[in-house]
Amino acid sequence: MKIWNRPRGSGKTIRMLYASEYTGNNILVSTIERAHQLTMQAHQMHLNIPKVLCVNEFLDRHITKCSQGIIIDEAFDVLEAFLAI
Numbered sequence: 001m002k003i004w005n006r007p008r009g010s011g012k013t014i015r016m017l018y019a020s021e022y023t024g025n026n027i028l029v030s031t032i033e034r035a036h037q038l039t040m041q042a043h044q045m046h047l048n049i050p051k052v053l054c055v056n057e058f059l060d061r062h063i064t065k066c067s068q069g070i071i072i073d074e075a076f077d078v079l080e081a082f083l084a085i
Contacts, residue, residue, distance in 0.1 A: 030077035055081040
């Protein structure tokens with residue numbers, strides 16, 4: 001497990017996108033809007049990343065085990081979204 005705990009604006013999201021492309025791991029975010037934002041950012045950066053999943057998609061697909069792992073963006077927001085369901 002790696003945790004990137006850095007100040008706002010320090011490049012965490014860019015690191016996460018590069019890590020997703022390199023490892024092939026999906027990214028999990030709290031909302032569909034955030035998933036769309038990250039997908040568009042990766043596209044603008046010409047990165048080939050797997051699907052960015054929001055919490056609802058993750059649960060709807062019954063994804064309980066990812067073959068290589070998963071990258072979580074804004075972990076507190078994702079946890080809050082899980083608890084709100």
